[in-house]
Amino acid sequence: MRGFDLIGDVHGCGNTLRHLLELMGYRHQQGAWRHPKGRQVIFVGDIVDRGPRIRQALHDVREMLDAGTARMVLGNHEYNALAYFTQDEQGQPLRAHNARHQRVIQETLDQFEPYPNEWQAFLDWFMEIPLALEDEDFRVVHACWDPEVMIPFLQDYPDARMNTDFFRRSAVPGSFEFQVVDRCTRGTWLKLPEGVTQKSGDGFIRDRFRTSYWIDQPRTWGDILFQPDRLARELESRLLSDQDKKHLSYYPAEERHLFFGHYWCQGFPAVIRPNLACLDYSAVKYGRLVAYRFDGETTLDAGKFVWVEVQRDEFPPLEELRAEMTAEKIQKF
Structure with a gap:
């Protein structure tokens, strides 16, 4: 069968993405990254926001999709960008322009400031990206595949x-x-008790937490907690109510393999279950940009993960990046 290399959330780590592609044998030829044996990359979304080389990463990914050497599913950050720039019938943006949302997208806006037409072309392109992919042996979604x-x-x-x-x-x-x-893009979650919040590792105050969807018959909040940030001990031991369970989902063990991102995993990549693998290992937080090299195996194998650790030089000083963009703009136009 044709081999597939499934890559986790890039979040603007453009140089690291190129290093990972090179590590897997891809070379930039005829205008796109290609593998000599015809393997195909599948990106799980979230190419934009946060990192220093968002524009570079988007160009590399789109070139591959146009050349047929890659596919991609839409991440919540691409969806949010679309909503941020789309108005409703009353002329209000579908995604509010508040301080929290502005903070998330600001790096993308800054990097595309000299290229407004190019950014609009990428927004139009996002509308062409599917929310999920289904192959004979596997499925891909950014966050959660809920059968219902x-x-x-x-x-x-x-x-x-x-x-x-x-x-x-x-x-x-x-x-x-x-x-x-x-x-598809945000997964399953539960709200914290009224008035209770927690500060996450990325500095946001949250009133909910992300949950897993592969635990059979969970009993407590701790059983289904799936994110780097822990809950208070008394919350992790809190029993799931019938109302809580209505907000959850379950992906059966007998279903075909599922690959996804979104969840900010840490440490070394591991298989969650023989048919489940998360590929988001916090690249933009100096974690790892991770790929799984799928070759049709019936049981997912941790030995099939490859990754590149994100180095400090991925994040040059802002003035250096602005100088690079200005020089490129002068050269291009």
């Missing part, structure tokens, strides 16, 4: 791509479209 949501979604949208009407309805909480996007 995916079956009706794929019946109506077999290519898993949003059209304009679907996208606009997805910004309405409670709609089916919102549920699809929420599951």
